[in-house]
Amino acid sequence: MYRFRHHRPATVDEAARIFSDCEDPAYLGGGMTLIPTMKQRLAAPTDLIDLGRVDGLSGIRVSGEEIRIGAFTRHADVAASREVIHAIPALASLARQIGDMQVRNRGTIGGSVANSDPAADYPAAVVALGATVHTNRRRIAGDDFFKDLFETALEPGEIITAIDFPIPARAAYRKFPQPASRYAIVGVMVAELGGKARVGVTGAGPCAFRATALEEALNRGFDAAHLEGVEIPDAGFNTDMHASAEYRAHLVGVMAGQALAAL
Secondary structure, three states: OOOOOOEEOOOOOHHHHHHHHHHOEEOOOOOOOOHHHHOOOOOOOOOEEOOOOOOOOOOEEEEEOOOEEEEOOHHHHHHHHHHHHHHHHHHHHHOOOOOHHHHHHHOHHHHHHOOOOOOOOHHHHHOOOOOOOEEEOOEEHHOOOOOOOOOOOOOHHHHHHHHEEEEOOOOEEEEEEEOOOOOEEEEEEEEEEEEEEEEEEOOOOOOOOEEEEHHHHEEEEEEEHHOOOOOOOOOOOOOOOOOOOOHHHHHHHHHHHHHHHHO
């Protein structure tokens, strides 16, 4: 690992100020992606800005028809939260399926969303539930947040502070995990929100996206029969040692069917 300077700001404003003063800085959340990347010498930031001591970035709060989760809230806390289990049980279930115990006790929801790993679980919920990502500068609609492989709408120095998830009438998440890492080869969340279907997919493409063809089918009725014959084009889908693009396209339909059955 290369040498770097370590900073531990106490506020979001201080963290942003340090970021602007550094040559090639990076924010550090749970470190579940950044630290291994640095160990492999695939990244070499000059400065690490540790957000672990910043007040107000953790916690879960239900307000009206939505639930707000602080960006530094650990996966394990989301999985065990009574508020999340009661309001959006599918989100708690999703958090329980992330990685292993060590990852769930260190990784943060904000770090996962900001990283936009193509196989991460939370992005499927962000797009399926129509979440709003709050930063130190603005609000970003979940539909507009994920742009490409490890690319989001975040601007340099921008910090996710919280994510608001609307509470759906019902939702379910199912994924086909890679056996060792537990990353989603394909993960699908199906939700009913405002009387309409929303389907978020992760693992299949460069970043999370909504499966509009499946949504249109389910808007004719939340019945597995409506999913039959819906074509999922594999153009642009990921192909690697674990699964081809064609197989991932097939899995999108299978996982959607399993999520629908779980509703």
